[in-house]
Amino acid sequence: MKKTLFILFIAVLFSGVFGCSDNFNNPEETSSDLQVDYDAAEIEFTEYINNLKLPSYYVSITTEPASNKYDITGDGYEDLFRLLYYGSGMPRVSFSMYDPVNHNGYILDSYNFSYRVENCDENEFVIVKYNAAIGEKIVGTIILENDELIFIEN
Numbered sequence: 001m002k003k004t005l006f007i008l009f010i011a012v013l014f015s016g017v018f019g020c021s022d023n024f025n026n027p028e029e030t031s032s033d034l035q036v037d038y039d040a041a042e043i044e045f046t047e048y049i050n051n052l053k054l055p056s057y058y059v060s061i062t063t064e065p066a067s068n069k070y071d072i073t074g075d076g077y078e079d080l081f082r083l084l085y086y087g088s089g090m091p092r093v094s095f096s097m098y099d100p101v102n103h104n105g106y107i108l109d110s111y112n113f114s115y116r117v118e119n120c121d122e123n124e125f126v127i128v129k130y131n132a133a134i135g136e137k138i139v140g141t142i143i144l145e146n147d148e149l150i151f152i153e154n
Contacts, residue, residue, distance in 0.1 A: 041100035048105030
């Protein structure tokens with residue numbers, strides 16, 4: 001009886017050790033099986049922004065919660081984005097993004113420029129980079145490249 005229980009214990013142990021898999025080590029499983037918790041991602045995004053300790057931070061600017069998502073990373077999952085209004089003397093609006101798959105936040109800040117979202121739908125992501133002091137406006141989009149947000153002019 002003890003021998004049978006011992007063999008059963010060893011079998012369970014081996015099946016637990018060798019029977020487990022994860023998406024990183026098993027190429028047959030794809031990231032399309034991943035379920036993103038956007039409610040949790042919004043909380044993580046807020047924590048990321050608070051940890052930036054932006055000078056004279058006023059507010060995150062979003063329209064509707066459903067409209068502040070777009071697949072900026074190109075991984076097939078919508079990323080979260082917000083416009084951050086902060087600064088004193090020369091306040092500006094920076095663009096911030098949160099990747100809920102990799103749990104990373106990013107910010108695109110240009111001291112002399114601010115950003116606004118012109119259009120965001122399933123077909124296009126149009127951003128305006130502008131300098132209100134001199135009236136300069138540049139239309140483009142934002143991508144993530146080499147772990148950095150980059151404004152690409154159209």
